[in-house]
Amino acid sequence: MTDAATPDTAPPNWLDWRWQLQHTLRGPALAQRFNLPPASAAWMATGAGFEIGVTPWFADLCAEQGRDGALARQVLPSREEADIAAFERADPLGEDPHRVAPGVVHKYPDRVLLLVTDTCASYCRYCTRARWVATQSESLDSAALDAAIAWIAANPMIRDVLISGGDPLLLSTRRLSRLLDRLAAIDHLQFIRIGTRVPVFLPMRVDAALADALRPRRIPIYVNVHINHYAELPDFTRDRLALLADAGIPLGGQAVLLRGVNDDVNTLRDTFYRMLACRVRPYYLFHCDPVIGTSHLRTTVDRGLELMAGLVGHVSGMAVPKYCVDLEGGGKVPLWPSYIEGRTPTALRVRGYDGQLHAYPNEPREP
Numbered sequence: 001m002t003d004a005a006t007p008d009t010a011p012p013n014w015l016d017w018r019w020q021l022q023h024t025l026r027g028p029a030l031a032q033r034f035n036l037p038p039a040s041a042a043w044m045a046t047g048a049g050f051e052i053g054v055t056p057w058f059a060d061l062c063a064e065q066g067r068d069g070a071l072a073r074q075v076l077p078s079r080e081e082a083d084i085a086a087f088e089r090a091d092p093l094g095e096d097p098h099r100v101a102p103g104v105v106h107k108y109p110d111r112v113l114l115l116v117t118d119t120c121a122s123y124c125r126y127c128t129r130a131r132w133v134a135t136q137s138e139s140l141d142s143a144a145l146d147a148a149i150a151w152i153a154a155n156p157m158i159r160d161v162l163i164s165g166g167d168p169l170l171l172s173t174r175r176l177s178r179l180l181d182r183l184a185a186i187d188h189l190q191f192i193r194i195g196t197r198v199p200v201f202l203p204m205r206v207d208a209a210l211a212d213a214l215r216p217r218r219i220p221i222y223v224n225v226h227i228n229h230y231a232e233l234p235d236f237t238r239d240r241l242a243l244l245a246d247a248g249i250p251l252g253g254q255a256v257l258l259r260g261v262n263d264d265v266n267t268l269r270d271t272f273y274r275m276l277a278c279r280v281r282p283y284y285l286f287h288c289d290p291v292i293g294t295s296h297l298r299t300t301v302d303r304g305l306e307l308m309a310g311l312v313g314h315v316s317g318m319a320v321p322k323y324c325v326d327l328e329g330g331g332k333v334p335l336w337p338s339y340i341e342g343r344t345p346t347a348l349r350v351r352g353y354d355g356q357l358h359a360y361p362n363e364p365r366e367p
C-alpha cells in the first residue's frame with residue numbers, strides 16, 4: 001500500500017488519527033501480527049523495560065518489509081533488549097541534572113528543550129528518553145506548563161524553544177496552538193521548534209487544522225521530523241507534510257543511525273533524498289545514544305564516519321546532515337570524516353571526496 005492512502009481491507013476509520021491511536025498494537029496482538037519469535041514474545045509479556053506500541057498505519061508499513069525489516073526493527077521489542085552493555089545509561093544525555101523548571105531542560109546557553117508530553121504515537125526501541133517516556137509521571141498539567149513558560153519568559157538569554165517529549169503533535173490542536181501563542185508572545189524568543197515523529201507513525205494527524213495551528217506567529221515555527229528510512233515516507237505521508245510546507249512551516253529531518261535499519265550508504269542516501277522530495281531538509285544524523293538495552297541497534301562511531309565519507313561529495317550537499325554524538329552532559333558534537341592528511345608550513349594536504357590528495361594554501365598574508 002505504499003502509494004495508497006489505505007489498504008484494500010482498511011476499516012472505514014483508517015484515516016482517523018484517534019482511531020489509529022485507539023487501535024495501537026501491543027502485547028499479544030502485536031506478537032500475533034508479526035509472528036514474533038517465542039523468546040521475544042515472552043520477553044514482551046514480562047514487560048520489556050519500555051512501553052510497546054505500534055499504530056496500525058505503521059504496522060502496515062513494517063509488514064511490507066517483514067518482521068526483520070528496517071521499519072519493524074525500530075518498534076518491535078526484542079529479547080536483545082535484555083543485553084545491557086556496561087556503558088549504557090538510563091539518562092545517556094545527562095538531561096536530568098539540567099531541569100530548571102517542569103519539563104524544561106537547559107543544557108545550552110541560548111535555547112531550551114520543553115518536554116510537554118510523555119506520550120508517543122508508537123515507541124522506538126532506542127528511545128533516548130525511555131526512562132521518562134510513557135511513564136505517566138511527567139506530562140505537563142496546566143500549572144506545570146505555566147511554570148515552564150514563566151521560566152522561559154524570565155530568562156532573556158533564551159532565543160529558541162524546542163518543544164519535544166514524547167510527541168508534542170499528540171496534544172490537541174487547540175492546546176498546541178495555545179502553547180505556541182503563549183511562547184510567541186515572549187519577546188526574546190526568535191523562533192520555536194517542534195520535534196516530532198507523528199508524520200511517520202500517524203501521518204493522518206497532520207491535517208489542515210494542524211497546519212493552521214503551526215503557522216508563523218510573530219516568530220516562525222520550525223518542525224523537525226524524526227525519519228530514519230525512506231520507506232517511512234510513502235506518498236500519503238509526503239502529501240500530509242506538504243500541508244505543513246505549504247503553510248509556511250520549514251521542515252527539517254532528524255535521523256538516528258541504527259544497525260540493520262539504515263547503516264549503509266545507499267539507504268542513507270535514499271532516505272535523505274526522499275526527505276528532500278518531501279521538502280524536509282536533513283538536519284541531524286544522530287549516533288544511537290547509549291540507552292540501556294540498545295546495543296543490538298547501535299553501530300560504531302567509526303562506521304558512522306565511514307558512512308558520512310560515503311555521502312560527502314558523492315551526493316547533493318542538501319542531502320548531507322550533520323552527524324552528531326550527544327555527550328553525557330557535554331551536548332551534541334558534530335563529527336566529520338577527517339580530510340586533512342598532513343601539512344607543511346604553508347599548505348595543507350587535503351583529501352578530496354574522490355580520494356585524491358591535494359595541496360591547499362594555508363598562508364595568510366598580513367595586511
Ligand SMILES: *Cc1c(COP(=O)(O)O)cnc(C)c1O
Pocket residue numbers: 105106107108111112113162332
Ligand atoms: C538537542 C537539544 C537542543 C537543540 O540543539 P541544536 O543543536 O540547537 O539543534 C537544545 N536543548 C537540548 C537539551 C537538546 O538536547
Ligand code: SF4
Pocket residue numbers: 119120121122123124126127128129130133165166167196197226
Ligand atoms: S518518537 Fe521520539 S520520544 Fe517517542 S519513542 Fe520514538 S524516539 Fe522516543
